[in-house]
Amino acid sequence: MADLEKFRSETRAWLEQNCPPEMRKPMTSDGDTFWGGRNTKFSSEAQRVWFERMRDKGWTVPHWPREYGGGGLDGEEAKIVRQEMAAIGARQPLTSFGISMLGPALLKYGTEEQKKEHLPKITAGLIRWCQGYSEPNAGSDLASLQTRAESDGNDYIINGQKIWTSYANYADWIFCLVRTDPAAKKHDGISFILFDMTSKGVSTKPILLISGYSPFCETFFDNVRVPKSHVVGTVNRGWDVAKYLLQHERAMISGMGERGVGRPLGQIAADSVGADAQGKLDDAQLRSQIATFEVDEAALAAAAERAVDLAKAGQSHPAFSSAMKYYGTELNKRRYEILMSAGGSDALEWESERSRGGARPRAWLRTKANSIEGGTSEVMLGIVAKRILDLPGA
Amino acid sequence: MALVLTEEQSMLRDSARGLISDKAPVSHLRQLRDSKDATGFSRDLWKTFAEMGFSGLLVPEKFGGSGLGCVEAGVVMEEIGRTLMPSPFLATSVVAASALSRGGSEAQKAQHLPKISDGSLLAALAVDEGAKHRPLQTSLQAARSGNGFKLSGDKAFVVDGHTADLLIVAARTAGAAGDRNGLTLFLVDPKSKGLAVERTAMVDSHNAARIAFDNVEVNADSVLGEVDQGYGLLEGVLNIGRGAVASEMVGLGEEVFGRTVTYLKERKQFGKAIGEFQALQHRAAQLYIEIEITRAAVLKALQALDADADKAGTAVAVAKARAGTTATQAVQEGVQMHGGMGMTDQFDIGFFMKRARVCQELFGDSNFHADQLARGKGY
Structure with missing residues (x-):
């Protein structure tokens, strides 16, 4: 435990030293995500610096082995890096399907030659x-x-x-x-x-x-x-690989909501709905929807944390990512329904200065794919019914 | 800290489960109800609880307890939830023990905590006055009188108040209903002059009491914590109680769900198991997911309480709100999926539905806690 606390303070200090202030602000557009690849461009100097420092540290994928460009961290250490990054609002230096989907499948099913060929190019952001x-x-x-x-x-x-x-x-x-x-x-x-x-x-x-x-x-x-x-x-036997990869894809999609970052939803709503002298939203129905949403959001965050800990303890069910995918995507859709309702007619502007090109309604519509891509909500429920609950004929 | 039980906590769960499922299955509650038992729980079983160290679970070792934390109390509560065992554990060992440990003077602790540990003292917290849990609205008056106070007013939904040897009473020494300042906790002997206890057998066959205070005299030594500054202590104690009730609802919900899934596999209609119908499969899967997410939220809250009970408010609000809605969904789906059988008294599932309703209300329902969360976030 003492070692982990030391690791935590070192991590905190390193991030403090190396994460540019611009990379600690919430992302506001698609361009803020760095995907890597042959034809990629950095959207800012800070994005480049942050990516390169993290890459050199091996922390674009902290838990992969060092020989493939990862950080070689164990589960506890990787969790600490995630927590400390979250604590300062640090953005992901590199986002890619290589990290979240292909990598785990290659680590399990790939030959040594395939791993050596592809994984370092993923961690270094060279191939998308x-x-x-x-x-x-x-x-x-x-x-x-x-x-x-x-x-x-x-x-x-x-x-x-x-x-x-x-x-x-x-x-x-x-x-x-x-x-x-x-x-x-x-x-x-x-x-x-x-x-x-x-x-x-x-x-x-x-x-x-x-x-x-x-x-x-x-x-x-x-x-x-x-x-x-x-x-x-x-x-x-590609179906085995496909299914294994899908578990990782579903875990990734379930985490796509912007949980716990930025301003509380209730305060965002207050901008357009208004609030009384105590700050209580002027729309009681909306306030109650938001509060219930935030209860569920906090609970899901705990469940996501627990899912990682259960996996580490060897107590997780392989189909559990389907459960998380179902809940996370339905929750994200709820979030955007609330945001649209809170935004009123402001949130309907599709092409205007004020709306930054209709960012909110476009994001709202994008979330509708969450419960379809990577397996529909109905397919997820079927998997839970069959593989976890063992219901007949499912 | 990892959001899973440690090996020691798992062992505690196994031993609690062994005892409770053996000595107090749901038929135990049914028997107490049918015989109109005067106590409403088994004193013999409470002795066994004490012998196994459960009654003093949260009591510091120097007062004869095990000095364990809220996660461990939650582990026991979850097992209690599985069989709906009526037990003084919540009122005495969780709520009262926490109030005394956190707020008591050395003399008060030395007087009461060893007796909680050995099972010889039963206690109850009297906080609610109206039909809904609104601790800030406390208006039972404690007027200064000589060296002490005189208490006047009414309390309701005092869990296990009918058997308590010691009452912990939230009263107003200053300010008005709604004020944070001016609340004080008192230790009161239920046999005091002017105090009347009415047992209220509840819908779930567990017991509570309505308690009337008519100029009940208490001396200055009976103040628990500080005069006028009792709300912080009360809130911390209530949060520990809420975490415990949330755990009970996790156990209750999971048990109902397990019984329901078994029934879906056994019951045949239209020539096949009803669990083959997608309409039921998807609802069962949704309920499973809700239960798993709630379980994580509750464990998170219990760990937060153990880390720092004064900073656990948000995590507890999330846990109690989630536990309430999830348990409600579990018992509703449980009865519905059992069809006509679920409506019969002969079948146990109705007991779970009744207990879930009581747990939902106890220490604030889901609406109360969602509202708390919203207030905490400033909207």
Whole structure:
């Protein structure tokens, strides 16, 4: 324990010394997130400095092994880094699907060669990854995917289409589910494969969403040649890798709400709704909705902390991330319904100076995808019913 | 600190569970109710609780207790919740013991705490006056009289007040209802002249009391803590009680849920287990998720209480608010999913529903605590 307290004070001092003041302010736009990759640009000098210092320290991914560019920290130490970063409001220096999704799958299923090839480029922010899972006819029923990978000597030839590929138009590489055995049962003929998005035959087309943004793409594969050595895990056993990765994806999505940062929701609401002399919101119904929301939000934060601690203690259920994903995304939707209600007609401005280009209504609309992407709320409840509660026929 | 039980806490849970499930299953409560038992709980079982060190769980070791914390008290409360065991544990060992340990003079501690530890003294906190929990609204008057005070007014929903050997009474020595200043806690002998106790058997077959004070004389030594400055002490003690009741609701809710899921797998209609119907599966899954999230919030609050009870207010408000809504959802779904059987007295599930209603109200309901959170955040 004494060692951990020492680690905490050292961490605190290091962060105090190294985190630029601009990187301790809440993020206000998409540009404030640094994703890394071949074509990336820093939105500010402070963002560059912060990223490079954290990268050199190994703290873009503190809990990965040092040999892959991580910090080599154990669970307790990594938790301390998270807590101390949160305490000063420090932004994530690097956000990527390589960290939150592919990395954990590679660490578990990848060969040493694959780990050495890909993980250091993730921690150093050199390669940006995207996820090729959903297809036009394989959404909630993901395992019915049809993208084919046909054997041709030492390579596969890949043909098909993916959809809802987040940021495919910015990504350098893709981790992709493909069907390597069309004759097998649907879960059994799938492989998990990696390839460069600049490969011949790959094209992407952004999809305009209700928010007015295009975070997702359609991604097309037309005779894309990929070496067989790029398969992660066993050929035709890609569903195991896919499911394992989904657990991490769901944990990430459940944490997407801006929990506990910035001003309390009630105070934000007071800006437009008004408050009495004691600061009590003038809208009693809204006040009660917000209070109930904040109770649930604080409880979810405790549950997220507990989930990590349970995993560390070897007491967690592998399907629990589905429970967290369900609750976190539904909660985030509630948050934005409250924000829209609190904002009144101000929050309806789509193109105006005051609204910063309609930031709030666009963010509100974006949250509606939270309970669909990475598995719908209904799929999550089905998984909990079947795998945790062991209900029949689920 | 990790949000999981330590090995020692898990062992405590196992031993409490062993004792309670063996000696006080739900049939124990049913038997006490049906026989219209005068005490409403088993004094023999309370002796066993004392022998196992549970009654003095929160009492410092120098006064014969185990000197453990709120997490451990919560562990025991959760097991009590699973079987709805009526027990003086909450009123005496959690609430009164905390009040005395935190606010008592050395003489008061030496007089009462050893007796709480050995199970020979039962105590109760008298705070509520109206139908809803509003501690700041306390208006029972304590007027100075000679060297002491005279208490006049009424208290309600005094848990275990019918069997208490010692009452801890929140009274107003100055100011008006709603003021933070001017509240004082008193230790009062229930046999005092002018004090009338009416046992109120509650909907859940547990017991409370209405207590009327008509110029009840107490001396200056009976002040617990400081005159006029009792609200801080009261709030800290109430928060410990709230954490304990939240734990009871976690145990209660989880037990109801477990019984309900078992029933979903067994009960057949339309030629299959009703648990195969997605309408019920999704509701069961939602309830499971609510319970898990509430469990984390409650453990967080208990740890916060042990770290610094005076700074645990927000965590406790979250825990008690969540526990109330989750337990309510659990018992409602429990009865609904058991169908007609859930409505019968013969079936235990109704006992859980009744107890959940009482726990929801006790020390402030979910609305009260959500409001506390909002006030704390300044909106």
